[in-house]
Amino acid sequence: MGHIRKLAGEIGVRVQGTNGEFLGSRYIARKFRVMGYEVDIQKFTADGQTSRNVIAYKPDGMSDRFVIGAHMDSVRGSPGANDNASGVAVMLEVARLIANNHRAKFIKFVAFGSEEYGGNGVHHVGSATYVARRTDRSRRRIPGMISVDMVADGRPLLVGTAGIGPDVVAKTLFRKIKATGIDVAYRTLCDCSDNGPFERAGIPGAFMWSGLEPNYHDPSDTVANLSRRDVRRSGRALLAFVRALKRDMITRFRQY
Numbered sequence: 719m720g721h722i723r724k725l726a727g728e729i730g731v732r733v734q735g736t737n738g739e740f741l742g743s744r745y746i747a748r749k750f751r752v753m754g755y756e757v758d759i760q761k762f763t764a765d766g767q768t769s770r771n772v773i774a775y776k777p778d779g780m781s782d783r784f785v786i787g788a789h790m791d792s793v794r795g796s797p798g799a800n801d802n803a804s805g806v807a808v809m810l811e812v813a814r815l816i817a818n819n820h821r822a823k824f825i826k827f828v829a830f831g832s833e834e835y836g837g838n839g840v841h842h843v844g845s846a847t848y849v850a851r852r853t854d855r856s857r858r859r860i861p862g863m864i865s866v867d868m869v870a871d872g873r874p875l876l877v878g879t880a881g882i883g884p885d886v887v888a889k890t891l892f893r894k895i896k897a898t899g900i901d902v903a904y905r906t907l908c909d910c911s912d913n914g915p916f917e918r919a920g921i922p923g924a925f926m927w928s929g930l931e932p933n934y935h936d937p938s939d940t941v942a943n944l945s946r947r948d949v950r951r952s953g954r955a956l957l958a959f960v961r962a963l964k965r966d967m968i969t970r971f972r973q974y
């Protein structure tokens with residue numbers, strides 16, 4: 719909740735390429751560094767402005783790692799508490815909980831910039847940049863990706879692909895969440911989050927979401943309208959997958 723209060727409460731609106739998004743990225747990078755992660759800032763142009771991805775990883779780990787991502791930008795006029803300070807907070811807290819675990823070396827945590835549509839009608843620019851800047855070999859070897867996006871609005875979790883790439887990661891994520899007793903449904907979802915560009919590159923992607931809600935892309939997407947209980951629920955859900963991640967699972971994901 720502290721991360722959400724900072725991002726959506728103090729910093730507020732974080733439109734791509736604006737100072738709000740920059741301040742969000744700086745906060746997230748600082749948190750990852752305090753946990754002992756290396757941080758790379760990947761800059762790119764979105765709708766004529768400089769935007770960035772914050773990429774955190776433990777040194778000396780596996781190359782071409784599993785990606786856990788959450789976008790940090792919001793739309794104009796919306797503080798983006800559920801969309802998507804909630805996903806960033808869940809990602810940061812899972813990163814903290816596994817910081818000293820060997821599984822941290824299988825993963826890159828990425829806070830994506832410019833997920834939302836720019837004035838030019840283009841979306842998912844941060845995640846598309848992340849995928850495009852890999853070599854062909856590296857793209858083939860990325861085992862999978864989970865986008866955590868809008869996960870604390872009082873609704874049950876939904877897990878699925880965008881209907882484009884292999885479903886092995888989404889199915890596995892669904893099973894691991896289900897096994898914890900958390901209410902979750904498997905569905906093929908929209909191409910409306912950062913798993914889209916990964917799936918288009920043939921990488922098994924998953925979208926962890928709780929669906930559209932009344933405060934979506936509205937000034938009312940505030941900390942006060944967030945479900946604190948669901949932040950915890952979504953954190954437990956992602957942690958269940960991360961704690962189950964093993965080298966042979968990664969090998970299996972790479973075969974798709």
Ligand SMILES: [Zn+2]
Pocket residue numbers: 789801802833867868
């Ligand atoms: Zn979003």
